[in-house]
Amino acid sequence: MSTTLKVLSAKKVIASHQIEKGNQLIIEARDKSNYQLIDDQTGLGPQNIIAKREGNDLKVFLEDGDMNADVIIKNYYDDQTESTSNLLVGEHENGNIYAYVPESGMKTDAVSMLAEEVIAPQALGGEEIGAFWAFNPWWLLALAPIAAGIAIAASSGGSDSGSGNNGGNSNNTDTTADKPTITAPTDGSVKVAPGSDNTKVVITYTDENGNDKTATVEKDENGSWKSDDSNVEINQDGTFTIPADKVKDNSEVNAKGTDDKNNTADADSKIAGDTKKPGDSNGDGVVDDNDNSSDKAPLPGGLELPRNTAGAPNIVFGEDQDADGKLNAAENASIDDNQAITPVYITIPDKTEVGDNLVLTINGTEKIISVTEEMIIAGYTVIEQVPTNKDGDVTVTAKVTDPAGNESKMATKMLAVDTTADKPSITAQDGGDVTVKPGDDNTKVEVKFKDESGAEKTVIAEKDQDG
Secondary structure, eight states, X not given: OEEEEEEEOSSSEEEEEEEETTOOEEEEOOTTOEEEEEETTTSSOOSEEEEEEETTEEEEEESSSOOSOSEEEETOOOSOGGGOOOOEEEEOTTSOEEEEEETTOOGGGSGGGOOTTOEEEEEEEEEEEOSSOOOOTTGGGGGTTOOTTTSGGGGTTOOSOTTSOSTTOOOOOOOOOOOOEEEOOTTSOEEEEOOTTEEEEEEEEEOTTSOEEEEEEEEOTTSOEEESOTTSEEOTTSOEEEOGGGSOTTOEEEXXXXXXXXXXXXXXXXXXXXXXXXXXXXXXXXXXXXXXXXXXXXXXXXXXXXXXBTTBOOEEETTOTTOSSEEXXXXXXXXXXXXXXXXXXXXXXXXXXXXXXXXXXETTEEEEEEOOHHHHHHTEEEEEEEEOOSSEEEEEEEEEEOTTSOBOOOEEEEEEEOOOOOOOEEEEOTTSOEEEEOOTTOSEEEXXXXXXXXXXXXXXXXXXXXX
């Protein structure tokens, strides 16, 4: 047997705690809150409980054969017990919410009025109330007529008296279902807790491959949950989990709960966590110099490069044929028409997903490219037209970011475009000598002249390895 304890403020469920037989739940009291007990098998409140005060703590015993307190609410009591309006409540089979009231009908046996070390059996009874907390200092007045047979346990089948002001018409019709609760832990999984009265929960999510999925989880005749989707696991506590590797990071997860009267309620949707960081090859959760991909991306021309090095993409200038970081005139195409360009290849790091962004800068101008499945499969993408029609440096940076704010390291690659040489200078001396001075960047100078006899001569001067 398992029981749920919900802590409810005036507007919402603050917390939901699971109580397993043999395990003790200890929580701190919360001001202006009710505490709803729910039998997980029936979805209703336990019919009878026992309350005991020890010091300022409230101990609650469920009728499960265990002599130890199942719930301890620390500091539930203070010096002004008369002002306490934080109630223990439960749902009756007629669909209404009631407080737990003393079976004796005595005001001093009410949960909020117990004296030190007093034990008093309680049952659902009194006037219908709401599950959410509301200031109601008069709720104890309803205890006056309570005797052994007046607790609602003795009035199963429901009453048409309602709240006493509806002219004899029933107000016990259940028209709402409790909504499921979705949580998205940081490990990338998603957990769904059904509403307390739910008999069916339909969950919609997106799997790792981007496919929309619908899972239906229903209670069978034994009260056990069964899922028609193997990706949705049933937990022992009656909740459901979609493991991290079965749900797409940063995708929306929704759930709709249905009760046995076919009422429905939608959960508040949640976004699945993102545990994949672009460039995190070793999977330690940190993108750093230790993240060197073992997966090679085959680039055009037969070159293969890791998808990432030190957590960053690799950048290759296609026209730099000798990969020396310099682009000379022979390598640079179409110089004459001032349309020289080079393709730039950028590898796609490990753990990059469809929908992540490749963020580039080309000489300081930013460009953002949405990552596609084709890019991930190929291992790279190409920027076709990066201008190289002017001498100087071309600088490209690249990194991958995802919607969760994770990002790879940034790669920076520079290409020095040098398609013209400095010209040598020739000086004719007064004595008839001629001096040739090489240009600053020259490594070879070819000098042509006529000797004294008029013969054509060519002299080639080159720098050796020592300069």
